[in-house]
Amino acid sequence: MKKFYTLILIGLFSLSVNATVHTINVFCTGIAPSTITAVCGDSIKWAWGGCSDSSRSTVIPLCGTPWSFAINSITPKYTVVNCAGTWNFKCYCNTSYFTGTITVTCPLGIAQRTGITSILDVFPNPSNGKFKLVVQGLQLSDPINMEIYNLQGKKIYQSLITNLKSEIDLQNQAVGIYFIKLQAEEAVLTKKIIIQ
Numbered sequence: 001m002k003k004f005y006t007l008i009l010i011g012l013f014s015l016s017v018n019a020t021v022h023t024i025n026v027f028c029t030g031i032a033p034s035t036i037t038a039v040c041g042d043s044i045k046w047a048w049g050g051c052s053d054s055s056r057s058t059v060i061p062l063c064g065t066p067w068s069f070a071i072n073s074i075t076p077k078y079t080v081v082n083c084a085g086t087w088n089f090k091c092y093c094n095t096s097y098f099t100g101t102i103t104v105t106c107p108l109g110i111a112q113r114t115g116i117t118s119i120l121d122v123f124p125n126p127s128n129g130k131f132k133l134v135v136q137g138l139q140l141s142d143p144i145n146m147e148i149y150n151l152q153g154k155k156i157y158q159s160l161i162t163n164l165k166s167e168i169d170l171q172n173q174a175v176g177i178y179f180i181k182l183q184a185e186e187a188v189l190t191k192k193i194i195i196q
Contacts, residue, residue, distance in 0.1 A: 061085030126194035129171035
């Protein structure tokens with residue numbers, strides 16, 4: 001049985017889009033790094049550098065979600081880059097501002113390799129355990145089977161999804177990396193999620 005879970009875990013690793021957290025440090029004298037290369041589903045963490053700081057998107061892809069927020073030491077801020085293109089931003093530090101660029105690519109996932117044009121979005125990612133799940137490109141004639149596995153390959157959650165927009169509460173789970181697997185007819189979609 002342990003080998004079975006290990007095989008599932010290896011399969012999920014190889015099929016999932018790896019969500020990475022990229023940190024942009026916002027200081028009084030500039031931002032570091034000012035250029036990031038990311039993939040769809042990655043998160044950008046905005047780290048406070050001690051000044052009166054804020055971040056705002058300037059020019060982003062049409063499919064992106066604009067942002068504008070203050071950055072402080074109390075509440076970390078995250079931006080999920082969810083579609084390919086060039087994302088330009090400005091960070092305001094006291095009376096100065098600094099510009100940066102996030103270049104996002106969306107590598108072919110299992111859906112594209114099999115000819116299925118379904119997309120699984122989970123956000124925020126990482127989160128405190130509460131996630132919003134959005135499935136695009138599937139017809140919901142029957143419920144979709146959802147399973148979530150931990151890094152040891154143990155199924156920690158299972159549910160039937162009857163709505164293409166759902167919420168998942170995993171706040172009772174330990175901090176770490178998990179994998180969502182959705183199966184509907186011939187489509188199998190996976191996504192790596194992080195609880196922190």
